[in-house]
Amino acid sequence: MPYLLHLRGTREGTTIHNYQQPAKKPGGGCLKLLLLGVAAPVALLVYVLIGAGSRDEQSLAYTPAGTPSPTFSPGVPVQKAEEVLAEVSTPKPTPKAPGIGDVVRDGKFSFKVTKVERRSVVGQGLLAKKAQGQFVLIHVTVKNVGGKAATFSDYNQKLFDSKYREFKADSGTAVMLLKNSNAYLKQINPGNGVKGILLYDVPKSAKLTTLVLRDSVFSAGARVGLR
Structure with missing residues (x-):
């Protein structure tokens, strides 16, 4: 704590108060600057890693509206591509129109x-x-x-x-x-x-x-x- 040097003058009863700060220890300011210089890059690195992780989770969780999620049932064979193409390319028969006798x-x-x-x-x-x-x-x-x-x-x-x-x-x-x-x-x-x-x-x-x-x-x- 700052200490008080109290001097009493003899001239006209004047009292002089003199306040002084205690002397600082050498090296204290340099240590703080060093710690701040190390902590700032570390904090920035942590922030970047956390932000990247959250973006990856959002990209994995996002599914466009109307897009069905693939489901697989055990024991049900997956349809081959050739069979799918055959179903799409094969025209469905149209109902027969009424004719003579109908x-x-x-x-x-x-x-x-x-x-x-x-x-x-x-x-x-x-x-x-x-x-x-x-x-x-x-x-x-x-x-x-x-x-x-x-x-x-x-x-x-x-x-x-x-x-x-x-x-x-x-x-x-x-x-x-x-x-x-x-x-x-x-x-x-x-x-x-x-x-x-x-x-x-x-x-x-x-x-x-x-x-x-x-x-x-x-x-x-x-x-x-x-x-």
């Missing part, structure tokens, strides 16, 4: 195409009519599966070929020359059905592919393949 439905009606035939002439004698190309007669069974009476009309049934050309039924010729065609404005009560014939005059070279059968002109229709 029952389809649109609205209040169910339809079943039973036979397709071709003729150059329909009718007999003086009433016979020759086709511009060839007549295609499509035999179909129509049943009312709804709850109210409905009218079946060949006008609503559309025929298409491989060139996507649309053919309309020849209603007049069917009514006049086809016996029991039952295809023009035929009213069918619920639960009843009729066997009708749809008549089309198409080019001889036409490759017919699809018949669209419809409850009405506003319905989507049910497709039947003719190949």
Whole structure:
């Protein structure tokens, strides 16, 4: 502790107080500087190592969102790459479209195409009519599966070929020359059905592919393949 040197003067009763610091031991300041010089690099090295370790843990723990973690079950063989490529490259079979003999439905009606035939002439004698190309007669069974009476009309049934050309039924010729065609404005009560014939005059070279059968002109229709 600092000590006090107390001197009393004789002149005019003056008292003089003199404070002095104790002498410092030699070498104390150099030792502190040396310790600070060693401690600073060590602290910096520890900080760098801790920061690097935390970054490594974060990088290992990070998984992008939506990335499933691989799981392995004991006893389950790992699928070979060749098998995976074979599954990807092999196309899956598409469902077979309805065809002749299959029952389809649109609205209040169910339809079943039973036979397709071709003729150059329909009718007999003086009433016979020759086709511009060839007549295609499509035999179909129509049943009312709804709850109210409905009218079946060949006008609503559309025929298409491989060139996507649309053919309309020849209603007049069917009514006049086809016996029991039952295809023009035929009213069918619920639960009843009729066997009708749809008549089309198409080019001889036409490759017919699809018949669209419809409850009405506003319905989507049910497709039947003719190949």
